[in-house]
Amino acid sequence: MNHTLIRFENGGTGWTEFECGRCGVDVDMFDFDQVDVLEAAENAVPFRCPNCRAEAVPLDKTNPE
Ligand SMILES: [Zn+2]
Numbered sequence: 001m002n003h004t005l006i007r008f009e010n011g012g013t014g015w016t017e018f019e020c021g022r023c024g025v026d027v028d029m030f031d032f033d034q035v036d037v038l039e040a041a042e043n044a045v046p047f048r049c050p051n052c053r054a055e056a057v058p059l060d061k062t063n064p065e
Contacts, residue, residue: 003049005041005058023052 002021008014016034018027027050029037037058040047046055 003047003056003058004061005037006061007038018047018058020049020051020054021056022054023049025049025051027051 004019006017016029041058041060
């Protein structure tokens with residue numbers, strides 16, 4: 001299964017969209033909520049889906065546009 005992590009910029013700290021490859025949950029995270037998943041992506045460690053508890057290493061698909 002693959003998790004995807006998409007970061008957006010909105011002029012401030014931006015936000016992170018997390019999609020679970022197992023249950024398909026789509027979570028938008030702001031401010032402190034996105035710290036955990038960002039750290040997981042940067043350190044290539046598993047992040048646990050808040051919905052189905054599946055663990056997978058997030059894939060940072062940051063698009064600069
Ligand atoms: Zn899930």
